[in-house]
Amino acid sequence: MxxxxxxxxxxxxxxxxxxxxxxxxxxxxxxxxxxxxxxxxxxxxxxxxxxxxxxxxxxxxxxxxxxxxxxxxxxxxxxxxxxxxxxxxxxxxxxxxxxxxxxxxxxxxxxxxxxxxxxxxxxxxxxxxxxxxxxxxxxxxxxxxxxxxxxxxxxxxxxxxxxxxxxxxxxxxxxxxxxxxxxxxxxxxxxxxxxxxxxxxxxxxxxxxxxxxxxxxxxxxxxxxxxxxxxxxxxxxxxxxxxxxxxxxxxxxxxxxxxxxxxxxxxxxxxxxxxxxxxxxxxxxxxxxxETLPLRMERHCANARAVAAYLKDHPKVAWVSYPGLPGQPGEALAARYVPQGPGSIFTFALKGGEPAALKFITSLELVSHLVNIGEIKSLAIHPATTTHRQLAADERAAACVGPETVRLSIGLETVEDIIADIEQALARLD
CATH class of the missing domain: 3.40.640.10 (Type I PLP-dependent aspartate aminotransferase-like (Major domain))
Known part of the structure; x- marks a missing residue:
């Protein structure tokens, strides 16, 4: 051996x-x-x-x-x-x-x-x-x-x-x-x-x-x-x-x-x-x-990729920042360093701006409105008014956390249920 x-x-x-x-x-x-x-x-x-x-x-x-x-x-x-x-x-x-x-x-x-x-x-x-x-x-x-x-x-x-x-x-x-x-x-x-x-x-x-x-x-x-x-x-x-x-x-x-x-x-x-x-x-x-980290990270990455792909194609979404998707900025580095997937935290922007972002978050039912990340439960937050509020407006824009942006931390629930909750929250937007 x-x-x-x-x-x-x-x-x-x-x-x-x-x-x-x-x-x-x-x-x-x-x-x-x-x-x-x-x-x-x-x-x-x-x-x-x-x-x-x-x-x-x-x-x-x-x-x-x-x-x-x-x-x-x-x-x-x-x-x-x-x-x-x-x-x-x-x-x-x-x-x-x-x-x-x-x-x-x-x-x-x-x-x-x-x-x-x-x-x-x-x-x-x-x-x-x-x-x-x-x-x-x-x-x-x-x-x-x-x-x-x-x-x-x-x-x-x-x-x-x-x-x-x-x-x-x-x-x-x-x-x-x-x-x-x-x-x-x-x-x-x-x-x-x-x-x-x-x-x-x-x-x-x-x-x-x-x-x-x-x-x-x-x-x-x-x-x-x-x-x-x-x-x-x-x-x-x-x-x-x-x-x-x-x-x-x-x-x-x-x-x-x-x-x-x-x-x-x-x-x-x-x-x-x-x-x-x-x-x-x-x-x-x-x-x-x-003890369960390797198993959890596999599921986190798989779920996040599916949710990000769904959001990327939604008509009310302006953009998604997740380099695990084809054609995204940073795709080559993600493929090199994290072939399993670039984690389960990412941002996306709503075409309706800050009002749409805030309404989306408050409309979620399964996904919790919570400031932590990396939990087994799916979480959402509005970074511009919470975690990144101390940044200047141009700095928030450069960091992909403008007023129209939502941060998601995708958990281990059945991915169809996560997407269904996001879908019903998006449906409530004007």
Whole structure:
């Protein structure tokens, strides 16, 4: 048997990675460790754990056995060396930016991002002088043109929320490597079932686990994955990662933890200092959700393609943004990176403008009017007045979230029932 054949495939890892039968009780399901602290064997062990001379559990804000199982599973699915689970996807983005940069530093960001990410970036710019340099477009050349001497990272999404554009990750990663910059990819809309950004050159991957990883809309969480691929020592810009920490006896993270330096820095600064730890119950629910991720993503993609095709041909619909359909912009990139389909979140515009968009949403009966995405239930929202309301009108138009636009998150219901609900909502429009 070859080594490759002994390596578990994706679906097997989604069920088994990171967890094992409990050695104390034999419980097959990962236990939920509801405890704030953990008893130390000795004062020496306690001191060593707090000084990072030894690994172990001390206080659940920084690490917890249930949360650690989730971290191991997501790291395995993404092909990362380490993962850090946090309280939300927004926390994950915040910790990545604040760990990488200090005041005065900049980063190149995609001009199309989740509205919450854009809002956070602008707030960090105004209050803490962490400067986003937005690329003019979505091509690798656009990202390269935005790089300056102050740039410390490149940030994009694998599949853009909410217009479903698939990014050229390999091309953007090549730009990042040429300039000695880490590439940060938000993989929330794809999940590792569709895209594994590290395989295309990403150095850091973030998720809102509240979406496809959890799947049922029950719990909030986030994960940061460290590929272990970036050489932080080549530059003097990443001081939290490469310089001594006086409060840890002069610990230099790249020396003691060379393969997971960024992950360790995120844990020390992000969880021990800032504190957005993940609840063990949320970790448990996410672990359970991930077990069915491969099956769910197949159904999500198939349903979304069918719904998008129906909308594309409807006389009351102006356009559909879903590159999984023939002839759509970005079709070639979608075929290259996500042959299974570009996820289940996309936008479409109604010829009747904003009044039609709002009436369509309120006329839906099966599809819920709800702001989340990536759930097993189908969802709809009006981005221009909710998730992307902070954007200027021209920015909303460029992101395919103008006033006439509806965002759909297609769930796992029987697709004929989803289409029937959309059909009756469209029939109510003038």
């Amino acid at each position: 070859s080594a490759d054949s002994r390596t578990p495939r994706f679906a097997t890892q989604a069920i088994h990675a990171g967890a094992a039968p409990d050695p104390a009780t034999g419980a097959r399901v990962q236990p939920i460790y509801f405890t704030n602290g953990f008893v130390f064997d000795s004062t020496e062990q306690a001191a060593d754990i707090f000084a990072m001379r030894r690994t172990g559990f001390s206080y659940s804000r920084g690490s917890n056995p249930t949360v650690a199982a989730l971290e191991r599973r997501v790291a395995a699915l993404e092909g990362a060396k380490a993962a850090i689970a946090v309280s939300s996807g927004q926390s994950a983005v915040l910790l990545v930016l604040m760990t990488l940069m200090k005041s005065g530093d900049a980063y190149v960001a995609s001009p199309r991002l989740f509205g919450g990410s854009l809002g956070l970036m602008r707030r960090l710019d105004g209050r803490y002088d962490l400067k986003p340099q937005f690329a003019k477009g979505l091509t690798p050349e656009d990202f390269e043109a935005a790089i300056t001497p102050e740039t410390r990272a490149i940030v994009c999404e694998s599949i853009v929320n909410p217009c479903a554009t698939v990014m050229d990750l390999e091309g953007i990663a090549a730009v990042a490597r040429r300039h000695g910059l880490p590439l940060v990819v938000d993989n929330t809309l794809a999940s590792p079932a569709l895209i594994r950004p590290i395989a295309y050159g990403a150095d850091i991957v973030v998720h809102s686990t509240s979406k496809f990883l959890g799947g049922s809309g029950q719990t909030i969480g986030g994960v940061i994955c460290d590929a272990g691929s970036f050489d932080w020592t080549k530059s003097g810009h990443y001081n939290l990662i490469t310089e001594p920490w006086p409060d840890y006896d002069g610990l230099v993270i790249t020396e003691r933890f060379p393969e997971i330096a960024f992950g360790v820095a995120c844990r020390l600064f992000g969880l021990r200092d800032l504190g957005p730890g993940l609840s063990p119950m949320n970790a448990f629910l996410t672990l359970t959700g991930i």
